[in-house]
Amino acid sequence: MESFSVRLARATANRGPLCVGLDPSPATLSSWGLADSVEGLRIFSQRCVEAASETVACIKPQVAFFERFGSQGFAVLEATIRTARQAGLLVIADAKRSDISTTAAAYGAAWLRETAPLAADAMTVTPYLGLQALSPIFDEAREAGAGVFVVVSSSNPEGRALQQAQMGELSVEVALYGEIGDLNNAARDPFIGAVLGATRAFDHAPVANMAGPLLIPGFGAQGATAQDVGERFRGLKNTLVVAASRAWTDAGPEVKQLIDRASALQASLRTALL
């Protein structure tokens, strides 16, 4: 199978950088007239996948909102991921997992191994335990032709102090971009990407050297406009994946409304990134 980075680059070149987020929070379900229940989750997810399959390269289900309903919520998530992939969408499981050793390996197997019920194309992870501690997840990804997005520069202000703490001569985030780049170079495939908030100012060089794709939250409801995204990310050769959740599902609850909104967001991003 082609690697995740190749599939992602082609899919976003064809359809554009927009990645729609599935965030079935109580408030969003309610705004669609749906119950905050397993059945509500199911209807929400079906409509999202149907609309997404017409308009975007990839979707990003937010695992927490399914996890609220335990095993039954996870059954809906399994069906959602499977249906989306069958429809040709790439699925990034926004799980923000993190652990060490055999536990890290288990998270890799849970989300990236092709035979697992929750198998997605890529997952998000957080690096507080050190990037090298996540290597069992990277191993699983390489084996499966899947991808991993490491949260490096988050969109929220509360993480800024830790992410910019000094680790020797480098900030934590610049050091992480460097470490990811080393792993991508060694693999001769940029299978590890980074999460970099649309609201963040950053130096292009370390991000470009990292080589992997960028998953960019913070567009729309979280405050950055398409123009902001264009100004900050234009010119980077990394594959760009710009996530919109509420800014997309606010258009709902009809599939037609979701398709129209996704097309509009897609167009605004394409223009801004030209």
Added chain:
Amino acid sequence: MESFSVRLARATANRGPLCVGLDPSPATLSSWGLADSVEGLRIFSQRCVEAASETVACIKPQVAFFERFGSQGFAVLEATIRTARQAGLLVIADAKRSDISTTAAAYGAAWLRETAPLAADAMTVTPYLGLQALSPIFDEAREAGAGVFVVVSSSNPEGRALQQAQMGELSVEVALYGEIGDLNNAARDPFIGAVLGATRAFDHAPVANMAGPLLIPGFGAQGATAQDVGERFRGLKNTLVVAASRAWTDAGPEVKQLIDRASALQASLRTALL
């Protein structure tokens, strides 16, 4: 209901500081003669809970090993948590979750809200997004009388550089102990604890000021002896919870073997901490 910190302090005073970890990895299931399957998970978990209910204050299921089996693995985890709590055990869900805003709230609801299928007494979280970003999880915990353990000083060496990076005049970990202490003081209940690896040297003052309980991994299979734990943690007034996973389940697969091993580990820790 009494708060988690009160329940934990009483239970560990009665039974001792040992917290047994349920880590049904492929290797551990195989060493018990069990299949690496949902049925294997179920048998493993039942025996662990039966043995634990005789000997310890709390258990720590490692969520990743259940998550490998998707919704079916989560159904086993739900039953495991429920049975354990009915048997009077405190359950710390080792989930190492992390997110912001409504997503963080969803993780809190998933693991700490009494009506959720996976409701536990406490959960573990990681702070890369900033401690304040986790406040929706803390709010949920306070509301539910539950606890949260923040991974601050992990047992693995790969996390050291980031955890000791300089954030102004303080290291990341010392700053985190301070922030947790502020939240515990404001709540007048030390409902937020920290994960502090048994293999780590540390200054007592910031940890003591944090006031919350300590969850201590790294005992046994990961390298620290009861004596090491005694030397490093003796004298602290924080409630101590010392986790052992493989060092415990290696005794299996019979319930009697697990009870005997837990009793021996418990005794060695009590002596070392005197």
